[in-house]
Amino acid sequence: MSVPGFERNAWQRWFLWLLLAMLVLALLGTVVWLAGRHEVEQAQAVLDRDTTDAVADLRVSLQRNIQSLRALRLPAQNEGQAGNGGDAQTLQGDAAWPPEAAALMREHREMVRLERRDAGLVPLAVLETPYRTRIFDKVTRGSEQNDVALACTAAHKLAAPAYSPSHYVPMLEGGGIELLELCVPIDGGYLVATYGLRDMLTELLGPTLARGQEVAFAEPDGTRLAIIGVRRRAGTRIFTSQQLVDLPGFTLILRVDGWRAAPDLFPNLLTALVTAISIALVSVLVLLARDTRRRLKAEFELAETLAFRKAMEDSVITGLRARDLRGRLTYVNPAFCEMVGFSAEELMAGPGHRDAPGMPEAPYWPTELAHEYQQRQAHRLAGGMPPREGFESIFMRKDGSRFPVLIFEAPLLNAQRVQTGWMSAFIDLSEQRRIEELSRASQERLQASARLATVGEMASLLSHELTQPLAAIASYASGSLNLLEGGADQGSADKGVAIEIHSEIAMAVRRIAEQADRAGQVIRSVHDFVRRRDRTREPVAPRALIDAVLPLVQLQARKVGVRIDIALQDPLPAVLCDRTLVEQVLLNLARNGMQAMDLPEFVDRVLTLRVILGGGSGGGGYGSNHGGARAAEGRRWVEFSVADVGIGISRDVEERLFTPFFTTRPDGMGLGLSLCRTVVEQHGGVLVYAPHRPRGTVFRFTLPAA
Ligand code: ADP
Numbered sequence: 001m002s003v004p005g006f007e008r009n010a011w012q013r014w015f016l017w018l019l020l021a022m023l024v025l026a027l028l029g030t031v032v033w034l035a036g037r038h039e040v041e042q043a044q045a046v047l048d049r050d051t052t053d054a055v056a057d058l059r060v061s062l063q064r065n066i067q068s069l070r071a072l073r074l075p076a077q078n079e080g081q082a083g084n085g086g087d088a089q090t091l092q093g094d095a096a097w098p099p100e101a102a103a104l105m106r107e108h109r110e111m112v113r114l115e116r117r118d119a120g121l122v123p124l125a126v127l128e129t130p131y132r133t134r135i136f137d138k139v140t141r142g143s144e145q146n147d148v149a150l151a152c153t154a155a156h157k158l159a160a161p162a163y164s165p166s167h168y169v170p171m172l173e174g175g176g177i178e179l180l181e182l183c184v185p186i187d188g189g190y191l192v193a194t195y196g197l198r199d200m201l202t203e204l205l206g207p208t209l210a211r212g213q214e215v216a217f218a219e220p221d222g223t224r225l226a227i228i229g230v231r232r233r234a235g236t237r238i239f240t241s242q243q244l245v246d247l248p249g250f251t252l253i254l255r256v257d258g259w260r261a262a263p264d265l266f267p268n269l270l271t272a273l274v275t276a277i278s279i280a281l282v283s284v285l286v287l288l289a290r291d292t293r294r295r296l297k298a299e300f301e302l303a304e305t306l307a308f309r310k311a312m313e314d315s316v317i318t319g320l321r322a323r324d325l326r327g328r329l330t331y332v333n334p335a336f337c338e339m340v341g342f343s344a345e346e347l348m349a350g351p352g353h354r355d356a357p358g359m360p361e362a363p364y365w366p367t368e369l370a371h372e373y374q375q376r377q378a379h380r381l382a383g384g385m386p387p388r389e390g391f392e393s394i395f396m397r398k399d400g401s402r403f404p405v406l407i408f409e410a411p412l413l414n415a416q417r418v419q420t421g422w423m424s425a426f427i428d429l430s431e432q433r434r435i436e437e438l439s440r441a442s443q444e445r446l447q448a449s450a451r452l453a454t455v456g457e458m459a460s461l462l463s464h465e466l467t468q469p470l471a472a473i474a475s476y477a478s479g480s481l482n483l484l485e486g487g488a489d490q491g492s493a494d495k496g497v498a499i500e501i502h503s504e505i506a507m508a509v510r511r512i513a514e515q516a517d518r519a520g521q522v523i524r525s526v527h528d529f530v531r532r533r534d535r536t537r538e539p540v541a542p543r544a545l546i547d548a549v550l551p552l553v554q555l556q557a558r559k560v561g562v563r564i565d566i567a568l569q570d571p572l573p574a575v576l577c578d579r580t581l582v583e584q585v586l587l588n589l590a591r592n593g594m595q596a597m598d599l600p601e602f603v604d605r606v607l608t609l610r611v612i613l614g615g616g617s618g619g620g621g622y623g624s625n626h627g628g629a630r631a632a633e634g635r636r637w638v639e640f641s642v643a644d645v646g647i648g649i650s651r652d653v654e655e656r657l658f659t660p661f662f663t664t665r666p667d668g669m670g671l672g673l674s675l676c677r678t679v680v681e682q683h684g685g686v687l688v689y690a691p692h693r694p695r696g697t698v699f700r701f702t703l704p705a706a
Pocket of ligand 1: 588592593596644646647648649653657662663664665667668669670671672673674697
């Protein structure tokens with residue numbers, strides 16, 4: 001079963017979930033990327049700041065060096081020595097320098113050589129750093145002389161210290177060194193300090209910068225002149241910062257390369273936090289999705305169950321109604337609406353409608369019974385339990401017609417087993433009643449025809465019975481005539497004879513009247529039997545029932561030669577019955593009994609009619625193994641029995657005894673016993689039979705005492 005609209009909704013929901021997941025992922029990606037970028041920018045900014053600081057430090061250091069150089073108290077120049085262009089070490093020994101110069105050189109490892117030159121740039125004295133082997137073999141320095149000249153010319157022009165462009169000097173023991181000349185003008189000459197670029201980096205910047213980064217001096221075109229620091233590792237990300245070091249006479253670039261792991265997903269706490277939150281978010285999303293899926297499944301199942309329930313409720317033909325504890329309708333099914341002809345809305349109209357004065361509480365209550373129903377409802381709401389087997393009631397359709405219903409009511413319990421109202425089921429009994437009525441009518445017609453048939457059978461008995469009084473009447477009449485004629489012949493002279501004749505005639509006429517009365521009685525008894533009487537149950541004395549059928553029974557008894565024995569217990573209560581029907585039963589049973597004895601071999605023919613107060617209760621006084629025995633407890637029963645001493649009932653007759661139209665007589669109809677049983681059971685009693693000792697059969701039936 002598929003619920004309409006469910007699939008489309010499911011698609012819509014899936015699409016929304018997908019969108020949500022994509023948005024969350026995009027958000028997370030952006031946040032992580034931003035955090036990473038922020039981290040990179042941070043690192044770059046730190047590096048830039050460090051580099052700027054380093055350049056400033058460098059300037060300060062160089063400036064201090066210049067000051068230190070200027071502060072050297074150099075001894076006066078020896079002109080004679082200066083003219084001699086021999087070996088510097090021999091010409092100008094350490095004596096040419098004050099002791100602070102040597103200390104300066106020891107302290108400032110970046111300076112590899114200190115020269116003192118005269119105004120014509122002729123070297124006067126040289127001091128080498130104690131940390132290196134000699135770089136220049138000659139004091140004159142050959143080609144490097146140009147760099148010194150450049151620096152000193154600039155210094156001369158500026159009247160301030162100036163630097164030369166850097167230059168590369170190959171070393172004696174292999175390799176080379178990049179050098180930078182500083183020319184400081186002093187009295188009557190210059191002080192030329194030679195810086196090793198690499199040493200400058202190591203000494204002036206190393207302590208602050210070199211750790212974890214690569215620091216280099218480069219030319220503006222990018223050529224690196226000197227490098228210190230760690231070499232770049234593979235798979236790392238490089239941050240580069242460059243700063244111009246603008247020295248008088250020369251411009252350098254300080255380049256710092258920092259690095260860090262390139263695919264750094266958790267560059268810092270922030271990113272880690274963001275990632276953790278993202279993971280939590282995604283997990284929650286997944287859990288939510290799973291929960292939603294489960295809920296969807298449950299929803300789907302619930303919808304299916306509901307649809308099934310609804311289909312069930314809609315298709316049952318039993319009307320269903322639920323009421324709350326205040327007696328208000330909370331639910332009606334379509335069958336109920338159809339039954340009463342009101343729509344569900346009309347039935348469940350608001351309280352304002354139903355509480356209107358003069359309106360019955362439920363529109364399907366017949367106006368004349370509304371009061372009684374109101375009481376019934378009040379009793380129910382007060383906690384009175386309805387009968388389990390249901391009860392009958394009358395409801396009213398919208399068109400005003402009344403119809404019988406069978407109602408089953410039960411408390412409505414919720415999941416906590418607490419009563420929340422009442423649930424009722426209704427069965428429309430109209431059709432059942434119609435069928436019952438039909439069968440009752442046909443039953444009645446059948447009984448009437450059976451009675452007529454009985455009368456037909458009795459016609460011969462009747463004619464036989466009537467011949468006697470009629471013959472008597474005829475003979476009395478002719479006797480009277482004779483007397484009258486004889487009297488006329490003798491004349492009226494003899495007064496005494498006339499009086500005698502007169503009294504005899506009067507006697508004959510009286511006899512005639514008696515016989516006519518007797519014939520009339522016979523005819524009346526038949527007429528009484530055939531006449532339709534009202535079909536009502538009334539208390540009737542058992543004796544009256546016997547008396548009513550006795551004349552008819554005796555008609556046949558006389559013909560067959562049967563003695564009728566009647567035994568009635570005294571006292572007896574009246575029985576509650578339809579007397580016409582019960583008389584018919586008695587007559588049928590009596591006739592059957594007499595017919596069973598109408599055989600030449602039976603000499604002593606007795607039919608015993610007995611009425612006693614039946615014992616026991618339930619089952620019409622015979623236990624409940626016989627059908628139709630639905631008698632209430634404690635009822636009293638009156639038992640009628642008809643016993644014959646006839647042929648009895650054989651096995652094969654027994655099997656079909658109560659089957660309609662079963663008969664062993666050529667002129668029988670076979671309806672007698674089946675009708676008898678129906679009548680007795682309609683009265684709540686039971687009809688049974690048993691062999692009669694020593695011969696024959698006894699039929700017994702019970703009727704409720706009034
Ligand atoms: P009918 O009297 O028209 O035959 P019943 O239904 O009254 O129809 O009886 C059916 C048959 O039951 C009779 O034909 C008869 O064979 C048998 N029967 C009824 N009562 C007795 C009885 N008292 N003794 C023997 N047989 C009986």
